[in-house]
Amino acid sequence: MANLNINIGKLQLKNPVLTASGTFGYGTEYSDFMDISRIGGIIVKGTTLRDRQGNPYPRMAETPSGMLNAVGLQNKGVDYFIENIYPTVKDVDTNIIVNVSGSTIEDYIITAEKLNDLDRIPGIELNISCPNVKEGGMAFGTSCISAAEVVKRVRRAYKNDLMVKLSPNVTDISEIARAVEAEGADSVSLINTLLGMAIDSEKRRPILSTITGGLSGPAVKPIALRMVWQVAQAVKIPVIGLGGIMNAADAIEFILAGASGIQIGTANFIDPTVSIKVIDGINDYLDRHGFKSITDIIGALE
Amino acid sequence: MKKFMLDLIVKKNETLNNQYSLLILTSPEKLPEMLPGQFVEVRVDNSPSTFLRRPISINYVDYEKNELWLLIQIVGDGTRKMCELKEGEVLNLLIPLGNSFSLPENKAAKLLLVGGGVGIAPLLFMGSYLKERGYSCSFLLGGRSKDNLLQLCEFERFGDVYTTTEDGSHGERGFVTQHSLLNGSNFDLIYTCGPTPMMKAVASYATKTGTNCEVSLENTMACGIGSCLCCVTDTTEGHLCVCTEGPVFNITKLKWQI
Known part of the structure; x- marks a missing residue:
């Protein structure tokens, strides 16, 4: 039994496996299928200052080895989360991290401030990379200046762990990573979805109501892996890798590329228990190769 | 559950x-x-x-x-x-x-189950469930032609079966909503599942006749358990997941233009 404990920024995780925002609800949706407290961390659905209805249906298109989504941050707002959802998740023995998004910098700050004093929320994931909203979201994460500005302002307002989720829809993701590191991010997570499109040729129409959406799943894995490798070399803060991880072997590839932790997203839709299988698979890998700790293989690409 | x-x-x-x-x-x-x-x-x-x-x-x-x-x-x-x-x-x-069709309080309620194409699937289970609990119901099943009318013998175990086909190869010619059964009969509750245009036509009939009506939606979905929020339908309570709040909705809750 290898040691899977890992500290990422201010977070102390029992293992490096987290579930990605928007793919695991609030965690409790999955408790019929498994013991969700075994997961290293659960990043809950993107939360905004006010209630959002999200985009019209259709919001999803299946694509080769993946899917496009255009949910558009549907959620009931941060106050609803604090009053109604937090009490149902606070006793789950894992790190519950809230993904925070906004249309303006002020939205991000107020939302983060409201989460500051929740004892059982050790950190937030700042979403400056959602491709499915008209205002804010990815707009903040695609330039170094705006990414730095929002992180700087939220950092002043939020005392706990600040993970910043980066967009792959940029020319050089390392520059953005360095910009948010300089403003006090505790870690960066990447990649959010890649902007894509699907068309129904019979109807001669786009499939998604929003025309474009975010691509996820194994189709994006090689791109995600390359970006994680680049960013891990560009910054000193820890990197959390995600993008198309379907099994333990995929997860280990990201860790070897330099990720201290990984997130599982789309795979949860195919196998609700996949995160547990990845945790067990990482442990088996470490035992099989004679490593004592997960820290032995972070960035250990030969 | x-x-x-x-x-x-x-x-x-x-x-x-x-x-x-x-x-x-x-x-x-x-x-x-x-x-x-x-x-x-x-x-x-x-x-x-x-x-x-x-x-x-x-x-x-x-x-x-x-x-x-x-x-x-x-x-x-x-x-x-x-x-x-x-x-x-x-x-x-x-x-x-997902959720399920609701049961009326009155065991003597007149119930009609309207299905089209593969949408007849959940109605067979509902028919058996109703019969086991002492309700009686009728089925109105439609398809393009007789090849699209499935499991008729199975349905007959649980109630009267009426059919329509667009080419007239089985039952009355036309759509389910054109069936003579709907002229003059008063049902207390209609359950329907099938292609969206058919369900909207049934919902429109139900609205005009003041009949309670539940529809089963089949939006494209990913997770099936309410976490991805991809399969939503627009309702009087905002966007709701078809996979957890549905697939069965009362038509009064849906924002359908009918």
Whole structure:
């Protein structure tokens, strides 16, 4: 039994496996299928200052080895989360991290401030990379200046762990990573979805109501892996890798590329228990190769 | 209701015609309790173009024989692979998912179940469920031609069956909403499942006649358990997930233009 404990920024995780925002609800949706407290961390659905209805249906298109989504941050707002959802998740023995998004910098700050004093929320994931909203979201994460500005302002307002989720829809993701590191991010997570499109040729129409959406799943894995490798070399803060991880072997590839932790997203839709299988698979890998700790293989690409 | 991820065994795969198969699944363990209107999410293996699970209505449950029936229409490669499954092969399911049709308080209520195409699937289970509980119901089933009218003998076990076909090859010619049964009959509750234009026509009939009506939606979905928020429908309470708040909705809750 290898040691899977890992500290990422201010977070102390029992293992490096987290579930990605928007793919695991609030965690409790999955408790019929498994013991969700075994997961290293659960990043809950993107939360905004006010209630959002999200985009019209259709919001999803299946694509080769993946899917496009255009949910558009549907959620009931941060106050609803604090009053109604937090009490149902606070006793789950894992790190519950809230993904925070906004249309303006002020939205991000107020939302983060409201989460500051929740004892059982050790950190937030700042979403400056959602491709499915008209205002804010990815707009903040695609330039170094705006990414730095929002992180700087939220950092002043939020005392706990600040993970910043980066967009792959940029020319050089390392520059953005360095910009948010300089403003006090505790870690960066990447990649959010890649902007894509699907068309129904019979109807001669786009499939998604929003025309474009975010691509996820194994189709994006090689791109995600390359970006994680680049960013891990560009910054000193820890990197959390995600993008198309379907099994333990995929997860280990990201860790070897330099990720201290990984997130599982789309795979949860195919196998609700996949995160547990990845945790067990990482442990088996470490035992099989004679490593004592997960820290032995972070960035250990030969 | 507790949800499970189960490997079920194909007991029989009966080809109904070139478009439809009836998949009868079983398990060495007792099947979980299921309700009519609920569905399962099927993982399709060996189909590279099928990445996500496929939501399939529960067609019928025989607790004595420990059988779960799924009626499959071949739409793409995923459903084709399901129709090619051999006896003894294993299918991975998330089960049971979603809400169910509601039961009227009055056992003497006049109930009509209207189905079209593969949308008849959940109505068979609902018919059996109603009969077991002392209700009586009628079925009105429609299809393009008689090849699209499935399981008629099964439906007859649970109530009167009326049919329409667009080409007149079985029952009355036309759409279900043009059937003479609907002229003059008063139903207390209509349950419907089928193509959206058909369900909207049924909902429109129900609205005009002041009849209570529940529809079963089949929006495209990913997770099936309310986490991805992809399958939403617009309702009087905002966007709701069809997979958890549905698939069954009362038409008064939907923002349908009818």
